[in-house]
Amino acid sequence: MQIHELETPTPVVDLDVLDRNLDRMARYAADHGIGLRPHIKTHKSPRVAREQLARGAVGLTCATTHEAEVMADLTDDVLVAYPPVGDARLRRLMGLPARVNLMVALDSAEAIEGLAAAAKEAGRPVRVLIECDLGMHRVGVTSIEEAIRLARLVTERPPLVFAGVNFYPGHIRSGEADRKAPLAQLGQDVRTWLAAFDKAGLKPGIVSGGSTPTAFESHQLPGVTEIRPGTYVYNDREIVSTGAAAREDCAFTILATVVSTAVPGQAVVDAGCKALGREPLRVGAGSGFGELVDHPEVVVKGMSEEHGILDLTSSTWKPKVGDRVRIIPNHVCIVTHLNDFIHGVRGDRVETIWPVAARGRAAKV
Ligand SMILES: Cc1ncc(COP(=O)(O)O)c(C=O)c1O
Secondary structure, eight states: OBGGGSOSSEEEEEHHHHHHHHHHHHHHHHHTTOEEOOBTTTTOOHHHHHHHHHTTOOOEEESSHHHHHHHTTTOSEEEEOSOOOSHHHHHHHHTSOTTSEEEEEEOOHHHHHHHHHHHHHHTOOEEEEEEBOSSOOSSSBSSHHHHHHHHHHHHTSTTEEEEEEEOOOTTOOSOHHHHHHHHHHHHHHHHHHHHHHHHTTOOOSEEEEOOTTTGGGGGGSTTOOEEOOOGGGTOOHHHHHHTSSOGGGOOEEEEEEEEEOOSTTEEEESOOHHHHOOOOOOTTSOSSSEEESSOTTOBEEEEOSSOEEEEOTTOOOOOOTTOEEEEEESOHHHHHTTOSEEEEEETTEEEEEEEOTTOSOOOOO
16 A cells, blocks of 8 residues: 555654664663663554564553553563552552563552552562652652652562662753753762662662653663653654754654645645644744644644644745645654554555554543
8 A cells, every 4th residue: 555545634654764763772772781661652552562672672661551451461571650549540550460570650658558458469569669750840759768768668568579769851851952951960869869779778779760852861870770761762843852853753744635725824734633632842842733744844833623724934835735744743642642543654655554552541341
């Protein structure tokens, strides 16, 4: 099948670019002796996870229980980097196959007590990472004393096992030059926190960090044993704005068709917010909700559910009804989640199609 035969809007992944992105990250991690535990929330697809594991990933990181269930078919080493709170969530986690060496990240005594009770009832050991807030201010304990208190509590609650610490440097998203100072600060903080754990006799076996924008600088953070980048497989406008990837590294696009040119200064494509999501770029990172691969000056300036409005005011391009375009989304993880299937292409040939098997919640009733 050729790409022009696909009904639009539809997600299309350039397999050569995907392979290159997978290779680059795997090589970086191997070269620096850092474990790669990719976050699968970007692709939610066994097809891509398999490629990550084949290239040496030490395990997989998930956020949702459904992601963990799907990925448990591929690896015995699953990290759920999300606080395991609530009986229903815990029941599902404990229902993962017994061969899975489950690990979770958490930041409260309540989460530890709930997990300990569930793990005891299920008779399964669960490794615990203490989530530390090293600057993002989302989850994670904010003091070393609290982190050590929680780690100690974990050691007192078998079958829980204190495995180490977890942090997410999601606050560092600026361009390369502006990343230097926050990265240096992060390195200093990691050093201080790890020294305190050592002093308390609780040396973390695993120190898990890493995002896509900071991934290739992870070796500058002393003590980090593994990283969890996710977006690097596909990349998007947000990642390009940080300099961590080039435009040519964006593997994922939405293929769309021009359906109207009736209003001067714009064209309408069949990819609206139900195809592209409605995530704005960070302030200063650019405008619009996506940009055209072949006409970078053209952005999706507005959207209805099924209409995307292309801003032609800075372009000499004169689209016609029926023309096809490929759009790089702002935040690809959200867009993946909107789709059941992905088309893998090389050039104009559609080589394969794979399900986004871990999308949605698939709550069991
Ligand atoms: C806890 C955690 N780890 C890793 C990642 C992956 O980071 P990135 O999206 O920059 O690849 C995320 C992303 O949201 C995350 O929340």
